[in-house]
Amino acid sequence: MIKIHDLFFKPFISKQEIAEAVKKIASQIEEDYQGKTPVFLGVLNGAFAFVAALSKEYTGDCEIEFTKLSSYQGTQSTKAVQSLIGVENLRGRDVIVLEDIVDTGHTLTKIIEILKEEEVASFKIATLFYKPEAYHEAHTLDYIGIKIPNKFIVGFGLDYDGLGRNLPEVYQLKEK
Numbered sequence: 311m312i313k314i315h316d317l318f319f320k321p322f323i324s325k326q327e328i329a330e331a332v333k334k335i336a337s338q339i340e341e342d343y344q345g346k347t348p349v350f351l352g353v354l355n356g357a358f359a360f361v362a363a364l365s366k367e368y369t370g371d372c373e374i375e376f377t378k379l380s381s382y383q384g385t386q387s388t389k390a391v392q393s394l395i396g397v398e399n400l401r402g403r404d405v406i407v408l409e410d411i412v413d414t415g416h417t418l419t420k421i422i423e424i425l426k427e428e429e430v431a432s433f434k435i436a437t438l439f440y441k442p443e444a445y446h447e448a449h450t451l452d453y454i455g456i457k458i459p460n461k462f463i464v465g466f467g468l469d470y471d472g473l474g475r476n477l478p479e480v481y482q483l484k485e486k
């Protein structure tokens with residue numbers, strides 16, 4: 311068990327399980343994008359670890375870009391998702407959005423809205439972690455690493471109030 315700020319977290323997803331999920335997504339994308347050069351669009355800050363891991367497993371040509379939005383404060387999602395960094399130069403490109411986690415889907419919905427405005431050629435969504443019980447948006451997720459229950463997690467890019475992103479495995483909030 312670990313303590314971050316005021317909360318306790320228990321080990322939940324191991325390094326090996328994460329590595330396997332990343333490899334699975336990389337090979338699915340490779341199969342679907344043969345002969346193409348997709349742009350991996352990482353959603354900062356959380357997706358940095360997933361983008362780094364996935365891009366090292368991906369053997370085809372690809373470009374890597376980042377966008378930054380923010381919806382979480384503490385352990386609660388807020389509805390107000392704001393675009394902070396633009397997504398320039400994506401017009402006509404095959405974009406794959408890389409998310410560390412899809413929870414309520416508010417962040418994703420905003421990103422999709424932006425991608426449509428940018429007139430990309432195509433886009434797909436890849437997420438390392440997915441909370442099906444929390445997701446109520448319409449868009450289908452194309453590549454899913456690991457489905458998890460609707461409980462707050464930290465590690466492998468995901469933070470609790472700024473801390474925990476550097477943990478190499480994932481921890482789940484321990485209920486009192």
Ligand SMILES: O=P(O)(O)OC[C@H]1O[C@H](OP(=O)(O)OP(=O)(O)O)[C@H](O)[C@@H]1O
Binds near residue numbers: 355357409411413468
């Ligand atoms: O599906 P949702 O409920 O919108 O939650 C998913 C988003 O929440 C986290 O980002 P956050 O807004 O916490 O910013 P961060 O990546 O900088 O930590 C995560 O990285 C996703 O982008």
Ligand SMILES: Nc1nc2[nH]cnc2c(=O)[nH]1
Binds near residue numbers: 382412413414463469
């Ligand atoms: N750290 C963290 N960020 C999130 N953003 C959406 N869901 C989560 C979660 O479970 N943990």
